[in-house]
Amino acid sequence: MTLRSIPLTLASGQAVTLADYADQVVLIVNVASKCGLTVQYGALEELQKTYGPRGFTVLGFPCNQFKGQEPGSIEAILDFCSTTYGVTFPMFDKVEVNGADRHPLYAELTQTPDADGTAGDVGWNFEKFLLTPAGAVHRFRPATVPDAPEIIAAIEAGLPVNA
Numbered sequence: 164m165t166l167r168s169i170p171l172t173l174a175s176g177q178a179v180t181l182a183d184y185a186d187q188v189v190l191i192v193n194v195a196s197k198c199g200l201t202v203q204y205g206a207l208e209e210l211q212k213t214y215g216p217r218g219f220t221v222l223g224f225p226c227n228q229f230k231g232q233e234p235g236s237i238e239a240i241l242d243f244c245s246t247t248y249g250v251t252f253p254m255f256d257k258v259e260v261n262g263a264d265r266h267p268l269y270a271e272l273t274q275t276p277d278a279d280g281t282a283g284d285v286g287w288n289f290e291k292f293l294l295t296p297a298g299a300v301h302r303f304r305p306a307t308v309p310d311a312p313e314i315i316a317a318i319e320a321g322l323p324v325n326a
Contacts, residue, residue, distance in 0.1 A: 295321030
């Protein structure tokens with residue numbers, strides 16, 4: 164199974180894969196509504212608005228593995244994201260990103276090292292993985308804000324030339 168063929172479930176229940184986003188730069192983020200980093204939703208939505216028309220999308224994966232900071236139902240999560248941050252990017256079903264029940268997507272993504280060369284478990288909420296149409300994967304730890312220069316550079320480098 165390749166990274167792009169792993170089955171995923173949108174919050175609506177629709178089955179998709181990353182192949183559905185193959186022509187886009189994708190920023191995959193494990194999100195939580197009750198975390199000190201939850202404010203990153205605002206910057207993620209700004210990235211979506213700025214770069215979405217040029218071939219980019221954020222994909223949000225709610226996760227309750229870090230101190231129970233995403234306890235609600237998917238409906239409650241979607242309502243929070245919409246009303247608090249105006250989120251328009253695709254949101255997915257809750258997943259586990261570490262441990263024995265780690266989603267296959269995260270089993271693959273966590274093999275990617277960060278800028279310091281460290282791979283392995285997701286450290287906390289709002290860890291980011293950027294996937295380009297060419298198949299490159301870049302990893303950014305939770306403290307790296309979505310609009311950090313290194314993330315913007317990776318997005319822009321991966322966008323289609325004619326975008």
